[in-house]
Amino acid sequence: MNRRDFLRSTGMVAGALLISNSVQSFESKLKYKTMRNKYLKLQLSFMPYTLQLRHVFNLAKSSRTTTPVVLIKIEYDGFCGFGEASMPPYLGESHESVIKFLQQLNLAQFSDPFLIHDILDYVENSMNGNYAAKAAIDIAINDLTAKIAGLPLHKIWGLNPAKTPNTSFTIGIDAPDVVKLKVIEAEPYRILKVKLGRENDKEMIETIRSVTDKPICVDINQGWTDRLMALEMIHWLKEKGVVIIEQPMLKTNFDDTAWLTQHSPLPIIADEAFHNISDLERLKGIYSGINIKLMKCGGLTSAREICYLARSYGMKVMIGCMTETSCAVSAAAQLSPLSDWADLDGNLLITNDPFDGMKIIEGKVTLPKQAGIGVVPLKLKTEIAKFLY
Amino acid sequence: MNRRDFLRSTGMVAGALLISNSVQSFESKLKYKTMRNKYLKLQLSFMPYTLQLRHVFNLAKSSRTTTPVVLIKIEYDGFCGFGEASMPPYLGESHESVIKFLQQLNLAQFSDPFLIHDILDYVENSMNGNYAAKAAIDIAINDLTAKIAGLPLHKIWGLNPAKTPNTSFTIGIDAPDVVKLKVIEAEPYRILKVKLGRENDKEMIETIRSVTDKPICVDINQGWTDRLMALEMIHWLKEKGVVIIEQPMLKTNFDDTAWLTQHSPLPIIADEAFHNISDLERLKGIYSGINIKLMKCGGLTSAREICYLARSYGMKVMIGCMTETSCAVSAAAQLSPLSDWADLDGNLLITNDPFDGMKIIEGKVTLPKQAGIGVVPLKLKTEIAKFLY
Numbered sequence: 189m190n191r192r193d194f195l196r197s198t199g200m201v202a203g204a205l206l207i208s209n210s211v212q213s214f215e216s217k218l219k220y221k222t223m224r225n226k227y228l229k230l231q232l233s234f235m236p237y238t239l240q241l242r243h244v245f246n247l248a249k250s251s252r253t254t255t256p257v258v259l260i261k262i263e264y265d266g267f268c269g270f271g272e273a274s275m276p277p278y279l280g281e282s283h284e285s286v287i288k289f290l291q292q293l294n295l296a297q298f299s300d301p302f303l304i305h306d307i308l309d310y311v312e313n314s315m316n317g318n319y320a321a322k323a324a325i326d327i328a329i330n331d332l333t334a335k336i337a338g339l340p341l342h343k344i345w346g347l348n349p350a351k352t353p354n355t356s357f358t359i360g361i362d363a364p365d366v367v368k369l370k371v372i373e374a375e376p377y378r379i380l381k382v383k384l385g386r387e388n389d390k391e392m393i394e395t396i397r398s399v400t401d402k403p404i405c406v407d408i409n410q411g412w413t414d415r416l417m418a419l420e421m422i423h424w425l426k427e428k429g430v431v432i433i434e435q436p437m438l439k440t441n442f443d444d445t446a447w448l449t450q451h452s453p454l455p456i457i458a459d460e461a462f463h464n465i466s467d468l469e470r471l472k473g474i475y476s477g478i479n480i481k482l483m484k485c486g487g488l489t490s491a492r493e494i495c496y497l498a499r500s501y502g503m504k505v506m507i508g509c510m511t512e513t514s515c516a517v518s519a520a521a522q523l524s525p526l527s528d529w530a531d532l533d534g535n536l537l538i539t540n541d542p543f544d545g546m547k548i549i550e551g552k553v554t555l556p557k558q559a560g561i562g563v564v565p566l567k568l569k570t571e572i573a574k575f576l577y
Numbered sequence: 578m579n580r581r582d583f584l585r586s587t588g589m590v591a592g593a594l595l596i597s598n599s600v601q602s603f604e605s606k607l608k609y610k611t612m613r614n615k616y617l618k619l620q621l622s623f624m625p626y627t628l629q630l631r632h633v634f635n636l637a638k639s640s641r642t643t644t645p646v647v648l649i650k651i652e653y654d655g656f657c658g659f660g661e662a663s664m665p666p667y668l669g670e671s672h673e674s675v676i677k678f679l680q681q682l683n684l685a686q687f688s689d690p691f692l693i694h695d696i697l698d699y700v701e702n703s704m705n706g707n708y709a710a711k712a713a714i715d716i717a718i719n720d721l722t723a724k725i726a727g728l729p730l731h732k733i734w735g736l737n738p739a740k741t742p743n744t745s746f747t748i749g750i751d752a753p754d755v756v757k758l759k760v761i762e763a764e765p766y767r768i769l770k771v772k773l774g775r776e777n778d779k780e781m782i783e784t785i786r787s788v789t790d791k792p793i794c795v796d797i798n799q800g801w802t803d804r805l806m807a808l809e810m811i812h813w814l815k816e817k818g819v820v821i822i823e824q825p826m827l828k829t830n831f832d833d834t835a836w837l838t839q840h841s842p843l844p845i846i847a848d849e850a851f852h853n854i855s856d857l858e859r860l861k862g863i864y865s866g867i868n869i870k871l872m873k874c875g876g877l878t879s880a881r882e883i884c885y886l887a888r889s890y891g892m893k894v895m896i897g898c899m900t901e902t903s904c905a906v907s908a909a910a911q912l913s914p915l916s917d918w919a920d921l922d923g924n925l926l927i928t929n930d931p932f933d934g935m936k937i938i939e940g941k942v943t944l945p946k947q948a949g950i951g952v953v954p955l956k957l958k959t960e961i962a963k964f965l966y
Contacts, residue, residue, distance in 0.1 A: 302728070302732040302733075302735060303735065303736075303737050304734075304735025304736075305735050305736055305737060305914070306737050306740075308735075333735070337726045337727070337728055337733070338726070338727075339691070339726055343691040344691075344726070344733055345693075346691060346692065346693025346694050346697075346722070346878070347692075347693075347694055348692050348694060348695050351695075465889065469889075489735075493885050493889075496882050496885065496886070497885075497886060497889060500854065500858075500882075500886060525694070
């Protein structure tokens, strides 16, 4: 019997059973799945891709127009899980390092994608670091297994898709006229995020305030050096309708940050200071909360664990992203009902997203009903679309 | 269209799609599920039941021959999730308290069983305490949703069923001849658990050692009062092949327990001192690990979170149980691949288990392949069997 006939015959048997009793049919489906597992292996494939940014991305210490990513597929039994590694240069990963990481993996040793813990332990222990590459595998395995289960990932995790937070839209540092344009472009969003930490911080805020009164999160990207000046600035920002301060001072400056958190009328969130679960305990009491990004913490499984741990510490959780396609952003969005704030606009900052996925509707993260992380490759005539289809 | 015809027609449509494309069929199934959700509610029902113990259960401070439990069902869309509350008297819950708790719940307000977080938040906030009653709901919701997904719970959680630990079998305090008989009865088990904390502790161990050289966990049930004598006893026990010491001293005696843990050549595990996730942080450094029981921590969802948190603290995890049916024991077993040791013999200590479920095969927890927690009601002509069918 060839593969197609086999699929057909098992499908027919499962179909017949569905008619008589739905519980039984699921068990039969599982039985066939188990029979078939013996002959099936996880198949990993990947393709490097370069994201084109809609605007030049100006941070306190750098600027750029592209972000390298690697898109991956893990295939099993006619199902396909998608994953993505996004490599902003300051985190040290690259096309080369991610490809090298993926090439040394042997996922074909696994004949059951549901052994998520074993698979991720193997991936984790195969090399140190490489968090973005590891996140790609983690996202794809979670997407794949949820697709096999026929459920959106948030549903498997028992999360309410109605409880996703509003997401902020990032306004890069720029000339006042460009800033005003960007604010208008951000019209559907209920919260703005502004990158500060330069000489013209107050001017930037005033420019935004001249066109909108939306709440603002400010991301200082470690730009402030004096805690007294920082506190004074926070009081000024609060009067201007700022609601969150992200990474105000150097990530290594625990003493001044703890002092600032203690005195600040606004929550102070760790971004550069927080990478993965091993950082969390020492940030307790130093920051009010953390910004979790899949590419820094190694993926969804770890991010979910961090959410629960942070909440047990009484810390706030923001779910953020890099510039990335709808793949990684939609993955993070599945987790967002566990967060206090979302900053999931990475896919909106690029012009060549090969996926359709999570949407921001009236400023709110809106999860697709599809199984898995909820992304579908767009039907384009590009190399990457051919790879994804 | 009546309900049966409706089930049949949706089943037929899903069946037809399964033949053409398995991904599509899952999504279609979901679509039908979504359509039907509008008219469906969670239905809770329950029945009190009394477990008959195989042997009189002698602890350091009490003895008994029965344990009250309440068995519950949560039904939805032709699927049925089973749950159980077991109420050993020293924890303060009873048939009356559990029934009162369940009666005040309105689960019919939920039309989607996958909103696990919302449902459990509602249950948690409906009344304080009542951990066994809450565990029953939690087990049933997890069983129900995993059955709808068509997957065993451990699979949804990504755990490897091959990585379940050996389970210990409890030998109650008794006359030497009875103890010897019990040890023979425990033949399939690779680890024995012995309740100590009386005058005849050494005699008990010597009696067991006269018939077997299997490793032994000892559970002191807070029976030791002097830390120096405790340490001396632990050294003696270690020589006799004891491998774990559970709750050696009073649960409130943190100082002596911390000293004992620091000096003990064997791991010291918290049982009475550990109830739920809020206890964990203050036990760090006091005990080497914790014994998680669903009836104390409020269910599987919380137990799983505790496993991850304990591991992040470098603490060992034992998964234990009360005297309970195969329902609650099989639920706990789903989590056991995350534990270092299992003590899941509660169903074997009773004579009137109405379920078939998790098995101990050659001393090892062996998970059923069925969807959900993996229990099936036995076809008996009893009241409880009628309720479960």
